[in-house]
Amino acid sequence: MTFWVLVLLGVVQGICEFLPISSSGHLVLLSSIFGVQESLFVSIIFHLATLFAVVVIFRKDLWRMIKNPFSNEVILLAVATIMTCIIALIFMPLLKDSFAGGILPISFLLSAIFLFFSEKRHTKPGKIGIKKAILIGLAQGVALVPGISRSGTTISAGLIAGAEKKECAKFSFLLSIPIIVASLLLEIVEVAKEGLSVNINIVGLVVGGILAFSIALVSIKFMLKLTEKTNLKWFSLYLVFMSILSGVIFW
Template sequence: MDWLQVAVLSIVQGLTEFLPVSSSAHLILVPVLTDWTDQGLAFDVALHLGSLAAVVLYFRHELARMIVSWTGSLRGGTPDRDARLAWWVLLATIPVSVVGFASRDAIEVGMRSPLIIAGGLIGFGVLLGVADWRRRNGRSEYQLTLKDAVLIGLAQALALIPGTSRSGITITAALLLGMSREGAARFSFLLSIPVIVLASALEIVGLASEPRAVEWSTLVVGTLLSGISAYLCIHYFLVFIRRVGMQPFVAYRIVLGLWLLWLFW
């Protein structure tokens, strides 16, 4: 890979991992608009690890409290709000893990069509717009209930449909359940941690059987660029939605979906 390809793919991954705009749609567009060869599984793993490092670093204080409180709850202590949040993150990860493992091959083979991605962008984009329009100044991530966690977890499983956007569908579900924009986004970002860990683990297993030379310089640069862009994305996204809301992302999704329909119909 040349350095332009490394930079573009890294930044696209870092941004679209957390913005509600669908990373799968953008990763389809990149090869359409360029003549680049496939970057390889090792580079994909590096980009995911960069995004993971960014979200862990950004929420390091919250995660530290959650881990301490969650461990205490395992020892019989009364769960406080940090322990409950940790339990809700773990619980909401179960549906996407089960569905993902059970249907991974079917999704990879049968649902990577640009037309399916375009439909997901438009349909779930409109749903995000409705959820944001209906929302009120609602609850934070610390005010979630067991029912909320289960429903958001079930919604997250829909992100396996290309074009849906994991962050987009979890934020949509959280808004519909009465969460604030910032609370919905923060819970969505926390949910990304176990999901990225599981996805990276699967990629590493596949990497073990991929007999390709590793370009360590591109992996290091890709990880750094992905991590930096993801960290900045999380920070400014939370500021942006507090002031503006989700509607610009809704409009972007619809336009991108229509463009994909025009390109591939």
């Protein structure tokens, strides 16, 4: 991978990881457009960058949970994470082929539909409890498919379940930490088995990683502010565009 491709991928990772538009879908699409082979090593570096970003933003919350590991917040995050792992263990072996670009038009469109209708509820929003955490965790499992936004799906699931929007966003970002860590571990194991399969520009990788971290910090803060002020359904218009674009490219 060249310097500029790695820089672009880092920027896209930083922008898309925490906005409800699917970073995995964008990276698959860009890799196809530039004709480059996806690299697990690059994915590891960029996942580390976005992991550091969410840890920095929520460091006070994380420290509080470390000091009180049996708090309600920790239990809810653990329940949601377990639900995600169950979905992953059951369906991921069946979905290996979905990581090709052909699934993107469908998954982008499904994300758009889910996001658009997520705020059309008729109940007063409440706190996230066990039932809501289970639903959010299951939704995150579905979002393992490229093109289905993890943040968009988990926030939407929380909204549909009747949780308050800002709380859904914060819960979604905290929930990303164990999932990113799990993804990192799996990718590290794969790299250890297979080795590096593509040539990588190290300077580009470092710059891309720094950009992914820096932009992810801004993206998280932006998303938290956005959930207070506007309807997330406007992201669905962009996802419809991405569905059409990926359909033109892959179909």
